[in-house]
Amino acid sequence: MTFRQAWEAALYGPDGFYRRERPAQHFRTSVHASALFGQALAGLARAVGATRVVDIGAGSGELGKVLRSEGLDVLEVELDDDLPARLTGLVVANEWLDNLPCELAELDDEGTPRYLLADLSLGEVVEGNDLGWLSAWWPLREPGDRAEIGLARDLAWAEVVRRLDGGVALAIDYGHLRTGRPPYGTLTGFRNGRECEPVLDGSCDITAHVALDSLAAAVPGGTVVMQREALLALGVTATRPDHELSRTDPLRYLTELSSAGEAAELLDPSGLGGFGWVWTGTGDSVVRRASRALSA
Numbered sequence: 038m039t040f041r042q043a044w045e046a047a048l049y050g051p052d053g054f055y056r057r058e059r060p061a062q063h064f065r066t067s068v069h070a071s072a073l074f075g076q077a078l079a080g081l082a083r084a085v086g087a088t089r090v091v092d093i094g095a096g097s098g099e100l101g102k103v104l105r106s107e108g109l110d111v112l113e114v115e116l117d118d119d120l121p122a123r124l125t126g127l128v129v130a131n132e133w134l135d136n137l138p139c140e141l142a143e144l145d146d147e148g149t150p151r152y153l154l155a156d157l158s159l160g161e162v163v164e165g166n167d168l169g170w171l172s173a174w175w176p177l178r179e180p181g182d183r184a185e186i187g188l189a190r191d192l193a194w195a196e197v198v199r200r201l202d203g204g205v206a207l208a209i210d211y212g213h214l215r216t217g218r219p220p221y222g223t224l225t226g227f228r229n230g231r232e233c234e235p236v237l238d239g240s241c242d243i244t245a246h247v248a249l250d251s252l253a254a255a256v257p258g259g260t261v262v263m264q265r266e267a268l269l270a271l272g273v274t275a276t277r278p279d280h281e282l283s284r285t286d287p288l289r290y291l292t293e294l295s296s297a298g299e300a301a302e303l304l305d306p307s308g309l310g311g312f313g314w315v316w317t318g319t320g321d322s323v324v325r326r327a328s329r330a331l332s333a
């Protein structure tokens with residue numbers, strides 16, 4: 038069994054992690070960090086003229102709650118839900134693709150890439166499209182170097198974008214670019230809010246960063262923007278209120294101070310602000326509007 042097959046079973050099999058657990062109990066996404074995140078996405082939806090948001094991999098629906106309070110119609114897509122054949126409006130996938138199991142490859146002592154198996158030994162030689170992806174996006178250099186083959190994520194995202202008919206599709210995730218791939222990969226486990234060994238027994242979340250540049254290249258017009266830049270462009274600000282306000286309007290001062298703290302977490306370049314927003318749109322005016330909304 039390849040690592041990917043075991044990963045799939047561990048997360049999504051009959052007894053898998055995501056069949057039993059609520060994501061918010063185990064890790065914190067931008068959605069959990071602050072309602073400012075959902076409000077900014079609502080701003081993006083309005084900027085492109087969308088009244089509807091499709092949230093793929095919606096988890097417990099926390100983002101949908103914020104978007105609905107902003108007057109948007111929301112469709113949440115979770116495990117076992119069929120993705121509609123035609124997607125319109127703003128389609129968002131926040132931290133979905135890092136949980137999409139992919140094959141892992143490691144260079145053996147002879148310098149040949151082989152699939153990593155569930156027991157962490159090396160299996161068959163990597164060939165075909167997987168090898169093509171590795172050569173193009175994540176060339177391995179030294180024996181022992183390991184890569185997460187992003188093809189499964191690229192194909193899944195391309196399938197979402199293929200269904201987009203007038204609107205914007207946005208995948209948000211932690212990731213890396215070809216210029217800075219980590220030599221041993223990024224496979225990580227999460228359990229009860231802490232990083233842990235990514236064991237394949239369904240007891241923890243298992244995640245690997247997304248190759249943001251290959252994801253963008255997998256769809257027409259795909260563009261990568263860092264979350265920090267995107268949120269700043271959408272008006273999220275971590276500027277603290279003037280201290281004078283604490284005297285004249287203490288309640289407002291406290292509200293603004295807390296909002297600035299939450300914004301700082303979303304914008305932190307070494308944390309959530311370093312996430313990638315990979316977006317694409319269909320329809321000239323939608324693309325123009327999205328591009329304007331997402332650039333400072």
Ligand SMILES: C[S@@+](CC[C@H](N)C(=O)[O-])C[C@H]1O[C@@H](n2cnc3c(N)ncnc32)[C@H](O)[C@@H]1O
Pocket residue numbers: 055060066067068069093094095096097114115116117130131132133136
């Ligand atoms: C890391 S959680 C993110 C939850 C939420 N988007 C957030 O930001 O808090 C990933 C979610 O993707 C869901 N998921 C995984 N594969 C999926 C699929 N093929 N279709 C829809 N949802 C899926 C999982 O069940 C899980 O709830």
